[in-house]
Amino acid sequence: MKKYAVITGASSGIGAAFAKKLAKQGYALILIARRKARLDNLAKQLPTECEVVPADLADIDECKRIYKYIADKPVEIFINNAGIGDCGPFLVNSLDKEMQMIQLNICAVHFFTKRMLQKMQKADCGYVLNVASCAGLLPSGPYMATYYATKSYVASLTRAAAMELKECNSNVYIGCLCPGPVNTEFNHTANVTFSLKGISANTCAAYALKQMKKHKTVIIPNIRIKSMVFFGRFLPQSFLIRLVSKQQKKKIYS
Numbered sequence: 001m002k003k004y005a006v007i008t009g010a011s012s013g014i015g016a017a018f019a020k021k022l023a024k025q026g027y028a029l030i031l032i033a034r035r036k037a038r039l040d041n042l043a044k045q046l047p048t049e050c051e052v053v054p055a056d057l058a059d060i061d062e063c064k065r066i067y068k069y070i071a072d073k074p075v076e077i078f079i080n081n082a083g084i085g086d087c088g089p090f091l092v093n094s095l096d097k098e099m100q101m102i103q104l105n106i107c108a109v110h111f112f113t114k115r116m117l118q119k120m121q122k123a124d125c126g127y128v129l130n131v132a133s134c135a136g137l138l139p140s141g142p143y144m145a146t147y148y149a150t151k152s153y154v155a156s157l158t159r160a161a162a163m164e165l166k167e168c169n170s171n172v173y174i175g176c177l178c179p180g181p182v183n184t185e186f187n188h189t190a191n192v193t194f195s196l197k198g199i200s201a202n203t204c205a206a207y208a209l210k211q212m213k214k215h216k217t218v219i220i221p222n223i224r225i226k227s228m229v230f231f232g233r234f235l236p237q238s239f240l241i242r243l244v245s246k247q248q249k250k251k252i253y254s
């Protein structure tokens with residue numbers, strides 16, 4: 001039987017890299033983002049059946065429409081990847097952009113996580129991978145405050161749902177991908193320049209899919225970020241927040 005993988009934010013970066021990897025593994029793909037031309041172009045290059053479904057996921061009615069479209073399909077993998085960021089002082093940053101970010105990074109992810117887990121639980125199989133960020137594993141992120149807060153939400157929700165699934169011996173997987181810098185269009189839309197060297201979207205997606213199949217709940221595809229998160233646990237939170245603040249300021253004022 002045909003098995004589907006659904007990828008949100010597939011028109012560029014990590015989402016497009018996921019599409020390329022999963023196409024090679026034989027999944028039929030449902031590719032979602034706003035830029036239809038980009039999705040069509042990607043679909044043409046992939047060696048598998050692709051359905052392009054343009055949608056603005058910052059609109060909850062669009063999320064509901066997408067879910068209706070996939071509800072009866074045998075979706076094995078759902079990747080909540082679409083996301084945006086914004087860098088700058090909280091008092092200055094655009095409230096409109098922040099509200100859009102909250103709709104996309106939190107509400108859409110929450111909606112699809114709930115609906116997909118409910119659907120997969122009925123069949124007792126399937127994978128939900130939420131793309132958070134290493135930002136979501138830190139206590140907070142001055143000068144990128146809303147983005148860090150949205151990704152903390154994603155990481156927290158994912159870990160809680162993963163524990164509940166384990167406690168009822170479910171075969172359904174949920175995990176979160178928490179990368180550090182990845183070289184994509186994110187920098188441009190979030191108005192940042194990385195202060196650390198980024199990894200490629202392909203490396204990030206390949207690592208994430210391997211760890212997902214091993215049922216790892218928190219996936220960090222970069223050794224430096226992994227050790228930063230590990231040692232961060234032993235530091236006072238106020239110190240860590242000051243450190244992040246310094247790092248973030250470098251991104252906007254360099």
Ligand SMILES: NC(=O)c1ccc[n+]([C@@H]2O[C@H](COP(=O)([O-])OP(=O)(O)OC[C@H]3O[C@@H](n4cnc5c(N)ncnc54)[C@H](OP(=O)(O)O)[C@@H]3O)[C@@H](O)[C@H]2O)c1
Binds near residue numbers: 010056
């Ligand atoms: N790059 C990094 O350093 C990094 C690090 C940690 C986590 N992440 C996370 O990784 C995920 C993917 O980002 P990326 O780095 O691959 O950046 P990207 O190249 O900018 O990709 C973002 C994707 O999200 C889609 N998107 C944005 N707004 C949307 C909306 N309203 N509705 C539907 N789709 C929307 C974009 O497509 P359209 O514009 O065509 O809609 C695009 O396909 C994000 O959740 C991001 O927070 C990135």
